[in-house]
Amino acid sequence: MEQIASALGIVVVGVLGCVVYFVGSNWFLDRLYPADAASPEQSVRNLAMVHRIRPWLFLGPALLALTLYLVYPAVASLILSVHDKNGDTFIGLNNYIWLFQDREFHQAMFNNILWLVFVPAMSTFFGLVIAALTDRIWWGNIAKSLIFMPMAISFIGASIIWKFIYEYRGEGSVQIGLLNAVVEAMGMEPQAWITLPFWNNFFLMIILVWIQTGFAMVILSAALRGIPEETIEAAVIDGANGVQIFFYIMVPQIWKTIAVVWTTITITVLKVFDIVFAMTNGQWDTQVLANLMFSWMFRGGGDFGRGATIAVIIMLLVVPIMIWNIRQANAENKGL
């Protein structure tokens, strides 16, 4: 009870503080440079002043937060990455040299590439197929919400859900994991899936595909609806079948949206940490960069230099997408 009361208290104070800033600062600005000043010239000057200052009052908190939480850390990580574990001594590129010789890093890089290829491809593929199929049936919207649902589930919740599916019981006992039960019913040996080197990566990736497919489906389905009817009708008249229409008429027309979906999922994949952390914590050759970074943050009291070095690598991998994103947005703005 007490906890709820104090929580409510801080919530109100926090939110109110924010409101007070915006209302207060703008009120103050209007008092400082009143529009109805003594002389008309003064009024005009005041108005110009207000125009110059007000945008920054509006933008202030946002710029401050963005700088503090995203821009500053990016720079600080770069600096940390050339320092030792406590961040005191400058050690040049030693962290990078260490990193590129580290077996675990090679493993994480290799696995990350697997994730980057497999997850966006599978999510986009399933999303596209499901979008195309559900658009044709009367209960499509219900089906879509059900497939979209995993989007709401946390990675850690999803990990528990799937860990239960992969659950393995020794030979002779009843399998309570769905996958092993199915495998056994088909007359094959049950396996401890998440400990099988190499293949276990795919069992972890499936979790993310399960979550992300709904996202891809929603966006691609909107894009499919935007395709002009005439192009499809023309193809039907020319004798194209469903599959041909899909691949030769529909897919090329929504190519741009597919690219957007693909990139967005790629970014999610690069950041993914929770699934590996919860399922294996990098054991049995499933390490990925984000988890490796996290483990260096706290391993043996923490090595911030090495952790930051891995963060910089992740950042470098994102840069091309970032540039593409900005270009895309700029092109859009010019179109307006």
Add this chain to the structure above:
Amino acid sequence: MISGSKTKSPLMWVVHLSVVLLVLLWTMPTIGLFVSSIRDKDQLAVSGWWTALFSSEQNLIGRSLGPDSQIEKDGVFVIRGNILEETEKAGKITAFGWRAQEPTAYEPGAVAEMRKGQTLKVEADGSYELTSATKWKGSRGKRLFHTVASPPIFTLDNYREVLTAEGIGRSFINSLTVTIPSTIIPILIAAFAAYALAWMQFPGRAILVAVVVGLLVVPLQMSLIPLLQLYNKIGAFMGVPAKTYLGIWLAHTGFGLPLAIYLLRNYISELPKEIIESARVDGASHFDIFIKIILPLSFPALASFAIFQFLWVWNDLLVAMVFLGNGEDQLVLTGRLREMLGSRGGNWEILTASAFITIIVPLGVFFSLQRYLVRGLLAGSVKGG
């Protein structure tokens, strides 16, 4: 061949079936979790959740009453009792045995010949009868191997247990304390910023927009170490703990802002120009316009971002683990779940119930506000696509 209405029906069947299959694939995992969370824990441990509606069989070992309860009748020494009462199980005996090598050798009601002319008979209801020509010796009863088929049991005990004993209840409140301000504060800040970027004239506007778009993809892992150090320094300087709710709200605000500003700016900049211009002509300041016109008009966009941010913060593990710590009073639901995965790894009744509690809020939000969520996704991703 023209694929007109004639070939439509068989093809449509394939479509319907494929979608049914896909929906099953996508919902089955969550259904399994839910079903498991309301099953009796003993049944959960020995049978798959898909058998939840059928009775489950369990091989058990019990012991008969000891020799002190034997009765002599017509020169035969008899021990009687009920094995289900001993092992406190409900259900029916489907098989029994007296040797570990063959625990299910006999059908209920059959008479098993044991050594030295002893016999054992177990009925379906669990009552047994041990007979012997000579007096039963020793201090303990005989081992009775038996298979019990129990009817399905559904219970809320698992939930009761995790809510009281496992600290899930407390974490639930912690999660709310983190999530609510972390949703409201960035919306306020982002709405003002988005309006400025969309409708106010000032130098550097284009660059700022580009910066926001660029920051959209910055992986937040990047920020953790420098911020953690900064928090530690500030905490030490001010003499307060480094890991506070205020700290995590601000962190979530910072990380959520690029998406918030981006989505809201897209929306606000497409509001009709005339409304804003005529208000300007009437002498309204930007602040008045924002409060009286823009905010009410942007409700759909605000709602869709609010849902995103809420789901994102509620489901976050990483930020909470770094900035809030793993102390008992501050652990959020995702962190608690992670901890249980380590400590209660095999107790599926605990794990499934806990996991279901953590996903129930996002699922509720999701199903009730799905329309806004989809709208937000579309505004952010396929604009012009």
